[in-house]
Amino acid sequence: METYNIYLVEDEANLSEVLKAYLQKEGWNVTVFLDGNAAIEAVPDKPHLWVLDIMLPGTDGYQVLKAIKEQEDTPVIFISARDQDLDRVLGLEMGSDDYLAKPFLPQELIIRVKKLLNRVYGTSSAESQKIELNNYSIDPIGRTIVDLEANNDTVDLTTKEMDLMLLLSADIGKAFSREKIIEHVWGENYFGSERAVDDVVRRVRKKMPRIHLETLYGYGYRILSS
CATH class of the missing domain: 1.10.10.10 (Winged helix-like DNA-binding domain superfamily/Winged helix DNA-binding domain)
Incomplete structure (x- = not known):
């Protein structure tokens, strides 16, 4: 499976470390930025994906998103604890590909990232993301569970x-x-x-x-x- 480079922009140091750990657990390379200016300087690196907080000190996430989309068409997941509807609409209008409202579980971000990487690059096999547990095959992308001991019947x-x-x-x-x-x-x-x-x-x-x-x-x- 391809190793993706993910740039995470999150000014809350503790949260950024938690999210980084979860993302790295999936085998991805993760670089963390704690402010918008540093993130903008890294835009030319062209990572595979940005995970971008809206509320940042100084240069906010909207400015970072604008800089990203001016130079490349890298997918972006916006995260925010502010007015969810407003941020969602503005983010999508400016070119973000997905939106996640705080607070969220780290695993929810992982699922969103997997879906987006698979959709954009098409190289992340859906089979590799399935979980086999006690002869059940769990597909988090397709949201299906198959019983391997019962003729591969879908669990309803x-x-x-x-x-x-x-x-x-x-x-x-x-x-x-x-x-x-x-x-x-x-x-x-x-x-x-x-x-x-x-x-x-x-x-x-x-x-x-x-x-x-x-x-x-x-x-x-x-x-x-x-």
């Missing part, structure tokens, strides 16, 4: 069941709190009971009995490899 999951499985299976062994699962699967504006998570987990266990979906009492869930 609801949207929320699929979202839960993609979240947990993307980071085997990592524990996710109910709060984080709610945020990812239902969204930040959900005001219902966290027990909704338990109900979705119960249904997934019934439909995918070989998956070791472990309960961490008083906290949340995780998927183990065996």
Whole structure:
């Protein structure tokens, strides 16, 4: 699989290190910029992808995006914690290829990056992004799960069941709190009971009995490899 060069522009040092670690885990080369001026100076490098925060000290993300699009047609993912609708519209009008609102899970960024790289360059095999777990084949791009022990039948999951499985299976062994699962699967504006998570987990266990979906009492869930 090709090694992509990704330039990440994020002024929050702790967040940039976390995102860098997740991106590097996928085998990509990642360079971090903490301000817009440094990023603009690096535009001639022509990386494969920019992940660009809008709110930056001094030169903001819009100016960086303008500089990128003036010199090259490199794909850009905008990230922002500001007015989501306004930033999304302005970013797309200026040429960004995708938009991710803060706060987000690092794995959500990984999925967006994979989709964009595959769409733009077409060299990242969808097969290489599939996860095989207990004889289930999980395709995060196509959002399908196939049971390899049952004639390759597709496992029929609801949207929320699929979202839960993609979240947990993307980071085997990592524990996710109910709060984080709610945020990812239902969204930040959900005001219902966290027990909704338990109900979705119960249904997934019934439909995918070989998956070791472990309960961490008083906290949340995780998927183990065996």
